[in-house]
Amino acid sequence: MSLDTDGTSRTRRPQMEDVARMAGVSRATVSRALSGHPAINEDTRQRIREIARRLNYTVNVGAKNLRQGTNQTIGFVIPYESTVRQAVSDPFFLSMLGSVADALTDRGFEMLVSRVDASEIDQVASAVESGRASGVILVGQWHQHAQLNHLAKRGVPLVVWGGQLRKQAYATVGSENELGGYLAARHLLERGARHVAFFGDLRLPEVGLRYQGYLRAHAEAGRKVLKRLQINVPFAAELAKTAIDSYLSTRPRLDAICAASDLLAMIAIQSLGATGVRVPEDVAVVGYDDVPFAASFNPPLTTVSQQIALAGVELVSALLEIIGGGRAQNRTLPTSLIIRQSA
């Protein structure tokens, strides 16, 4: 092995041929030995494995994929608004990424992460069409129902985390958004809240459904819903903070907030605190997602659980079903209200 002066090895990567030569067998035998083919002598296999190990030899996955016409990688797409050039920051989103990564690892898949501009959602297809991935997981539907349908019809295996809509050609995994919104609002109303604001972007299917639940809770309680209490707040942290600060600075009359995400709830609580309003005494706040960190917030967040750990498992198994040629069911994860101290 040739070494540079700095001790770094610059030898070309070993390949199957090298292992074969050292073992005195053919490439085919090495291939079989390494992949656990049954028709190989156990002794031979051991010997070959050992040689491969000594050489730090690993099968070239690209060549293997090419030959087999398959691959074991899944694309995970991060939406991204080019207009604001924002970094990923919502803890829910990142937790989902972690959850999916775990689930994929368990099933022997790798994860290829890419950011795509929300307005060029067609790019999602490229990971699959260029053969880099067998399918794609998308977290967040944005406003792109039609394009997603188009992608799915084009034959791109696709699973989306989000709200379930009519006439979907793609599979979704999501939680019971309407119920979640309902539980949150009902809890607040039961606690005696009279003016419950709703923070979130209604154009997003998931948020829209949660708002429906919020309306239902009000109807059931025989309470009127005030238009002025529905505030359009984007999910992105910086934008959200601006929107919330500016809204709250008008000192609106409210005693409770339903937020469409824990991040929004936390921002709201902090913003309220800055102006001397106490949570939950003066204003009660319910979040959404139950991010790992919600329990450690100050005050600990009352929130609607999204079962993030389970979400990854379900997204992955739905996708693998589709890839396997099946027709994946939409899956809905159970939702519940986690009562802590913010409401």
Next chain:
Amino acid sequence: MSLDTDGTSRTRRPQMEDVARMAGVSRATVSRALSGHPAINEDTRQRIREIARRLNYTVNVGAKNLRQGTNQTIGFVIPYESTVRQAVSDPFFLSMLGSVADALTDRGFEMLVSRVDASEIDQVASAVESGRASGVILVGQWHQHAQLNHLAKRGVPLVVWGGQLRKQAYATVGSENELGGYLAARHLLERGARHVAFFGDLRLPEVGLRYQGYLRAHAEAGRKVLKRLQINVPFAAELAKTAIDSYLSTRPRLDAICAASDLLAMIAIQSLGATGVRVPEDVAVVGYDDVPFAASFNPPLTTVSQQIALAGVELVSALLEIIGGGRAQNRTLPTSLIIRQSA
């Protein structure tokens, strides 16, 4: 195009040959046209591009990589303690992932994410040795200095986010940890704190360096450091919460805390709050990292900035330098204390 009853296309993916046939040229010409080779008629190129677009044809990246012997993907490794089977949850960690993803996207690279068991760090090499990635970015050194050196010497292009140690064969990017610890501790001492606890796992190089800074600040102020105030707290959320709760439940005598991460600071603040201790009035807390969310915490976190957005850019450019055959410098990002309200 053959369509199933559900309207999903089941046609085999088009390949270069198909485009060539439709354009009445050879594969070679299509390849050149698509890759922008100059020796192709502009008309021909347009025509070919158009056909490719119509067919949703995209070059098969695996085949291309195999032929060219290169690839445009980088591995991002998530450390993972199999003993606790923990999901990724530290917001700092996830923010770094986002930051690296952004930087890679900008430079035309893709990111392959994999989790590897902290005790089998050798696996980090496999992404490179199997040809899936050209190099690897690792966030967090864990306790594995020797193995990392070994990997680098084996020829795996490797950049690590973390503290810089003596005799490193691998490149690091990190912030001025000693200075960060110093600034945090000095700030607390200047505010009149007399018993400053330090929360963090000293076995991690970065944390060790921060502790050095903490010691220096005490020395400068002529203050003794109490052994009982140095608490080993792991970074993982659940474990950390347990450790912190159990420590604080002993009602130790302290009036300030230097935490090794924002997550730890937040957990500490929440834990203190639960027992009626106010922050910063009774106990002042300084975090570390300045995660996007620190400003929105309640109270807004005083913390040491790690310049996460810049970190991704630097990690990526260091790695690409190494891959390009260069010998990357270690890079240190400037550190500063961000004073908000928790201290």
Next chain:
DNA sequence: GTGAAAGCGCTAACAG
């Protein structure tokens, strides 16, 4: 300016 042909590193018939 374009085509023919070789080959990247591997696996899987098919033979023996």
Next chain:
DNA sequence: CTGTTAGCGCTTTCAC
């Protein structure tokens, strides 16, 4: 049980 051979989809000399 093991070897021979063809070829996965692409790029790139080398000719013309």
